[in-house]
Amino acid sequence: MIELRRIEKTYRRGAEDVRALRGIDLTIDKKELIAITGPSGAGKTTLLHILGCLDQPTNGEIFIDGVEVTNLPEAELVKLRRDKIGFVFQQFYLIPGLSVFDNIALPLLFSKKPANPDRIAKLADMVGLKHRLDHVPSQLSGGEMQRTAIARGLVNAPEILLADEPTGNLDSENSEMIFEILRSLSNEGLTVAMITHNPDLAIRAKRAVHIKDGLVHSER
Amino acid sequence: MSGYLKLAVKNLLRHSTRSALTMLGIAASVGVLFSVLSFNRGFNEGLAQELERTGLHFMVVPSGCAHEVASLVLHGAVIPKFLDISVMQNLEETSGIAMATPILVAQVPNPGKERIDLIYGLDMQAISSIKPNWQIEGNIPKEENEILLGHEIAEHEGLKPGDVFMETSDGTQLIVAGIVGLTGSQDDAFVYLPIGTAQLLLDQPDAATAIGVKVKDPERMSEITDTLTAAVPGIQIVTMSQVMNSISNLAASARALSLAIVLIAVLISAVGVMNSILMSVFERSQEIGMMRAVGASRRDIFRIILEETTILSLAGGLFGIFIATLASKLIEAFVRAVMPFVPSGSLISFDPLLAIGSIFFIMAIGLCVGLYPACKASKINPVEAIKG
Numbered sequence: 001m002i003e004l005r006r007i008e009k010t011y012r013r014g015a016e017d018v019r020a021l022r023g024i025d026l027t028i029d030k031k032e033l034i035a036i037t038g039p040s041g042a043g044k045t046t047l048l049h050i051l052g053c054l055d056q057p058t059n060g061e062i063f064i065d066g067v068e069v070t071n072l073p074e075a076e077l078v079k080l081r082r083d084k085i086g087f088v089f090q091q092f093y094l095i096p097g098l099s100v101f102d103n104i105a106l107p108l109l110f111s112k113k114p115a116n117p118d119r120i121a122k123l124a125d126m127v128g129l130k131h132r133l134d135h136v137p138s139q140l141s142g143g144e145m146q147r148t149a150i151a152r153g154l155v156n157a158p159e160i161l162l163a164d165e166p167t168g169n170l171d172s173e174n175s176e177m178i179f180e181i182l183r184s185l186s187n188e189g190l191t192v193a194m195i196t197h198n199p200d201l202a203i204r205a206k207r208a209v210h211i212k213d214g215l216v217h218s219e220r
Numbered sequence: 221m222s223g224y225l226k227l228a229v230k231n232l233l234r235h236s237t238r239s240a241l242t243m244l245g246i247a248a249s250v251g252v253l254f255s256v257l258s259f260n261r262g263f264n265e266g267l268a269q270e271l272e273r274t275g276l277h278f279m280v281v282p283s284g285c286a287h288e289v290a291s292l293v294l295h296g297a298v299i300p301k302f303l304d305i306s307v308m309q310n311l312e313e314t315s316g317i318a319m320a321t322p323i324l325v326a327q328v329p330n331p332g333k334e335r336i337d338l339i340y341g342l343d344m345q346a347i348s349s350i351k352p353n354w355q356i357e358g359n360i361p362k363e364e365n366e367i368l369l370g371h372e373i374a375e376h377e378g379l380k381p382g383d384v385f386m387e388t389s390d391g392t393q394l395i396v397a398g399i400v401g402l403t404g405s406q407d408d409a410f411v412y413l414p415i416g417t418a419q420l421l422l423d424q425p426d427a428a429t430a431i432g433v434k435v436k437d438p439e440r441m442s443e444i445t446d447t448l449t450a451a452v453p454g455i456q457i458v459t460m461s462q463v464m465n466s467i468s469n470l471a472a473s474a475r476a477l478s479l480a481i482v483l484i485a486v487l488i489s490a491v492g493v494m495n496s497i498l499m500s501v502f503e504r505s506q507e508i509g510m511m512r513a514v515g516a517s518r519r520d521i522f523r524i525i526l527e528e529t530t531i532l533s534l535a536g537g538l539f540g541i542f543i544a545t546l547a548s549k550l551i552e553a554f555v556r557a558v559m560p561f562v563p564s565g566s567l568i569s570f571d572p573l574l575a576i577g578s579i580f581f582i583m584a585i586g587l588c589v590g591l592y593p594a595c596k597a598s599k600i601n602p603v604e605a606i607k608g
């Protein structure tokens with residue numbers, strides 16, 4: 001469970017302050033599929049990065065599983081990201097020379113865990129890439145790349161998967177496939193927060209949070 | 221392969237041309253470094269060996285020109301001054317001298333062939349003392365009209381043992397008794413005559429450019445040289461250790477200079493590595509941001525980048541040593557062409573310790589230049605990098 005209390009984030013751009021987040025209260029329960037929507041520049045990505053302990057808020061408090069993580073030292077935040085959080089990005093960010101297998105296993109390198117081939121194969125199977133394990137990213141379609149990235153986000157068995165416009169670079173058919181994967185993951189007990197500009201997908205999420213001007217504008 | 225290593229290798233292979241060129245830069249500088257260092261060793265070893273095999277203890281020469289004497293001793297050089305015959309007599313009267321053998325080196329016009337021959341007059345019986353490592357095809361001359369030819373001149377003239385080399389003005393035929401095997405030095409260009417014949421040819425009876433001396437008791441050498449210098453005016457005594465010193469000093473300064481140049485080359489190639497790695501860090505900042513997001517610590521990123529520089533320097537170092545070993549013959553030929561004196565035998569000996577040392581050196585340098593890009597990479601802010 002993640003709880004955000006009065007989260008503010010202010011960026012300095014030259015002489016002016018940019019208030020990306022202006023006091024967000026948000027609680028994300030376990031096993032939820034949350035769609036985060038809102039216009040461009042509303043602060044969605046900023047919010048997601050703070051949720052993922054990648055960025056620190058200027059003001060406010062964050063609790064993960066009841067433990068306050070605001071202002072933790074960097075080493076602790078790394079550990080949190082490693083153990084509890086998975087990230088998926090719009091641009092996939094796969095490593096070109098590495099096979100699908102090695103890309104999925106990459107986070108294990110940082111958590112100093114061995115890459116169990118059966119487990120990696122199972123993750124690949126879950127995202128429909130069982131027969132692509134030896135392929136390199138350049139041999140994959142966009143949808144396959146994003147599915148590889150999802151498997152990579154899951155390899156450390158996180159409690160929450162954070163996806164920033166995961167379907168933003170995909171056609172509707174592939175978007176559908178990605179969404180279904182995320183939905184079945186949340187059905188199996190994973191918390192998933194997904195930023196999307198696609199209203200069709202947002203409607204089908206259990207919960208949708210609409211952000212505007214750095215505030216929670218409406219919620220469903 | 222460890223995960224980090226694999227990642228580093230794959231990253232280098234992504235820009236294989238760039239990595240290969242950077243690696244070649246290192247290979248070239250390490251190769252030259254290794255060659256200079258091995259050459260240095262081989263040179264000193266060869267020099268010491270060659271001087272040891274020469275049975276002579278010191279040379280008596282006309283005063284002046286010590287460096288020319290140094291090269292004369294082992295591989296002829298022309299000295300325009302002659303020693304007086306009285307010196308020889310003086311030497312014979314000095315006690316403690318086991319052997320004194322005159323040497324006459326000169327340029328003589330050869331009217332029949334319209335060129336100048338380099339002649340080297342010596343006592344043929346002393347040949348094994350003065351030129352200990354010669355391989356002679358044929359015989360050592362026994363008669364006054366028999367001569368030896370350097371390899372080069374024999375080949376040029378197409379002469380074999382038994383052939384007539386030339387006819388002197390008084391009608392004597394000089395017969396080739398033997399041909400000196402290829403030495404790769406100035407020796408190859410000389411005509412070797414019995415000293416008496418050389419003196420006749422030059423019309424300088426009893427002249428010598430130098431006298432090689434062997435003493436009975438090497439411990440008493442300084443005593444003997446002191447007595448000689450005091451007794452005979454206009455001479456200079458050059459001992460073999462002085463010769464050795466002056467040659468190795470010459471070699472040492474040449475080596476210091478080349479080493480300085482090589483070290484600069486190593487630094488330049490190291491900067492090349494830094495540049496190449498830095499470029500790839502900047503190009504990959506999004507990827508590095510992603511790795512931070514999926515759990516990489518700053519240290520993890522630091523390590524990946526440092527591993528890349530280490531691999532580049534290791535590969536470059538190994539390749540450089542490989543190339544240098546292959547090219548050692550070429551380098552040797554070059555050195556022989558530019559250095560005034562070079563001992564015969566192989567100059568460059570492959571020394572595994574030196575090879576390992578060179579590789580460690582370049583890896584240490586690689587590590588140093590890798591620190592900066594690695595530090596830069598570890599400081600990349602993941603939030604900004606991912607935003608693109």
Ligand SMILES: Nc1ncnc2c1ncn2[C@@H]1O[C@H](COP(=O)(O)OP(=O)(O)OP(=O)(O)O)[C@@H](O)[C@H]1O
Binds near residue numbers: 019020043044046
């Ligand atoms: N590093 C930064 N420095 C200054 N301003 C920033 C920085 N990062 C974000 N901002 C600003 O903060 C605001 C929120 O940005 P954010 O990226 O969170 O928006 P978003 O809702 O994800 O938009 P989009 O839908 O276009 O991705 C924007 O006005 C943006 O310009």
Ligand SMILES: [Mg+2]
Binds near residue numbers: 044
């Ligand atoms: Mg965004």
